[in-house]
Amino acid sequence: MEIDEELTLKKIQIFLAFMRCGNLSKTATEMQLSNVSVHKALHSLESALRCPLFKNEGRNLIPLKSAYVFEERAQKIVQDIFITVNKTREAAGFAAKVLHLGSLYSLTVNTIPNVISGLKLRRSELDIQLLLSSNQDLVKKLKATELDAIIVALNETTQDDDFEILPMFSDDIFLAVNKDSKYAEFKDIDLSLLKEETFLTLTKGFATHNDSDIIFKKAGFSPKVALQVNDIFTLISMVSSGVGFALLPGRISAVYESSVKLIPLKQQYHMQQEIGLVFLKSKERDPNLLALIAECRMFASNFKR
Secondary structure, three states, X not given: OOOOOOOOHHHHHHHHHHHHHOOHHHHHHHHOOOHHHHHHHXXXXXXXXXXXXXXXXXXXXEEOHHHHHHHHHHHHHHHHHHHHHHHHHHHOOOOOOEEEEEEOHHHHOOHHHHHHHXXXXXXXXXXXXXXXXXXXXXXXXXXXXXXXXXXXXXXXXXXXXXXXEEEEEEXXXXXXXXXXXXXXXXXXXXXXXXXXXXXXXXXXXXXXXXXXXXXXXXXXXXXXXXXXXXXXXXXXXXXXXXXXXXXXXXXXXXXXXXXXXXXXXXXXXXXXXXXXXXXXXXXXXXXXXXXXXXXXXXXXXXXXX
């Protein structure tokens, strides 16, 4: 038996509302329709089912046995449809109970804790899974939909037509030195004076590695690199121990602040990292992402004050 095309979910919902409310007026109010529209929908439903559901007693519609049978089955149908829609959206990463968020290591000092705590206030039921990695790796995972959103440095790696971007704040790059270094008391530093010094860097793919390359090029030399590491906290620890110098963003100033000092670069070497939220345009209406976007906007607003 073929299902009549006039048998629609909307008409079933109107029917179920009528069975709950008991009259046209209350049903119309609940469904935000006119009495006439409700009456037409019920009559059309009878035509689609090819059997009567009600009998007329004056102006009232009285449910027949067929209406109660249909009500019982229809309730389950509507419930199943809602469950199916939700499961489908979750499988596609929309309104899922888990948010997969990517971030740079350096943003865990202040930015990420603030964003996550605010997001949990907005959506307490949300399970947030955080992945820390390089700019390059996080962008790749976002593109492959392994992550729902990333908070990273905005540069050539984030320039993609599939991405939506929300800038959050800018951060200066500094020279990080051990507090006992001869450069520790400098007001600012001419990087070209350090061409014979030993440097430590992050590995390729990290935004700070790329920015360091640009700054060293401006200074006119390739640094003597003693060590490359995969996370910024190991790098700071090495600077703290006096192993070498590094170019690092200001946001990590609270880490090892008693043993590491950040020296501003002279104007000709000045560089800023733009930090922002990046997500796929195809997911921009996902409720979890909307909450994250709102929280990142709030963070950005507070940061500028």
